[in-house]
Amino acid sequence: MELDEVTISRAILATQMETMVEYLDLDVAVVGGGPSGITCAALLAEKGVKVGLFEKKLSIGGGMWGGGMMFPRIVVQAEAKRILDRFGIASKEFEPGYHVAKSVEAVSKLTAAACTAGAEFFNLIAVEDVVIKGDGRLAGLVVNWSPVEMAGLHIDPLTIRCKAVVDASGHDATIAHMVAKKGGDLPIRGEGFMWADRAEGNILEHTREVFPGLFVCGMAANAVAGECRMGPIFGGMLLSGERAADLAAAAVLH
Ligand code: 48F
Numbered sequence: 001m002e003l004d005e006v007t008i009s010r011a012i013l014a015t016q017m018e019t020m021v022e023y024l025d026l027d028v029a030v031v032g033g034g035p036s037g038i039t040c041a042a043l044l045a046e047k048g049v050k051v052g053l054f055e056k057k058l059s060i061g062g063g064m065w066g067g068g069m070m071f072p073r074i075v076v077q078a079e080a081k082r083i084l085d086r087f088g089i090a091s092k093e094f095e096p097g098y099h100v101a102k103s104v105e106a107v108s109k110l111t112a113a114a115c116t117a118g119a120e121f122f123n124l125i126a127v128e129d130v131v132i133k134g135d136g137r138l139a140g141l142v143v144n145w146s147p148v149e150m151a152g153l154h155i156d157p158l159t160i161r162c163k164a165v166v167d168a169s170g171h172d173a174t175i176a177h178m179v180a181k182k183g184g185d186l187p188i189r190g191e192g193f194m195w196a197d198r199a200e201g202n203i204l205e206h207t208r209e210v211f212p213g214l215f216v217c218g219m220a221a222n223a224v225a226g227e228c229r230m231g232p233i234f235g236g237m238l239l240s241g242e243r244a245a246d247l248a249a250a251a252v253l254h
Contacts, residue, residue, distance in 0.1 A: 023052045023120055027252045029141050029162040031127050031175050034062020035234050036218025037168030038110040039241025045117035047249045053119055056126035056146045061107035062170055068232030072103040077200065080235030083242065087113050128157055130178050138165050138179065138213030163252040166215045166244050173220040179211050186211045189226025199230035207243040217244035
């Protein structure tokens with residue numbers, strides 16, 4: 001076949017524009033493509049929820065991509081091994097209860113599962129604000145291209161409507177902070193010291209609806225709760241993403 005550059009351009013523009021227009025209205029917006037966010041998006045999509053994941057960076061994977069200090073391995077404890085198995089992520093037991101997986105395989109397989117289940121990924125898009133109207137409920141996100149933000153260009157954003165938001169933005173808990181900064185009743189206690197056992201043990205309790213329409217998961221959940229951090233053990237991130245998917249799905253599917 002003879003290739004036409006303009007047809008290639010039209011194919012990209014037309015299909016992505018169509019998707020972006022379709023996703024101006026969605027059930028659940030997940031902010032952040034780290035391990036908790038991708039897990040959450042995959043499981044929401046499997047439940048039939050219309051879910052879009054917004055990631056400000058070029059690549060999906062967040063803090064899982066680089067493993068521990070750039071050694072591309074992650075550790076997952078016994079309690080979360082079933083999630084590795086569910087997504088077909090190979091692992092080896094290093095010592096009893098400590099399962100080691102390759103970080104690139106983990107991110108890739110979680111992401112592939114989310115795509116197959118129907119989650120839509122919007123990378124290079126930063127969430128810069130939220131929509132809260134008269135009923136006091138989080139009802140949407142204000143988004144812009146990350147390069148616009150990085151360049152400091154004065155270009156107005158666009159808005160997305162959703163029934164629920166999952167803040168999976170990691171240590172910064174950016175969406176929770178946006179709500180709190182503008183007067184929302186959402187106390188943020190800030191992340192604590194490194195204490196893996198405690199941080200992993202308590203994360204499910206902190207994975208919850210912290211403001212009407214806003215669920216927190218992953219490190220964002222611990223940061224809001226004033227809980228410890230855990231470093232490159234990822235079972236809590238996977239389990240927290242799973243719990244956030246259950247909670248958000250229950251909120252939007254009735
Ligand atoms: O930090 P991140 O991987 O979050 P997580 O799912 O996992 C934490 C672990 O990676 C690790 C740990 C536990 O083992 O301590 O750090 O809680 O991924 C968060 C993602 O959110 C994106 C950010 O680029 C990253 O990829 N993000 C943050 N703020 C925004 C955002 C925003 N305003 N808009 C879009 N994406």
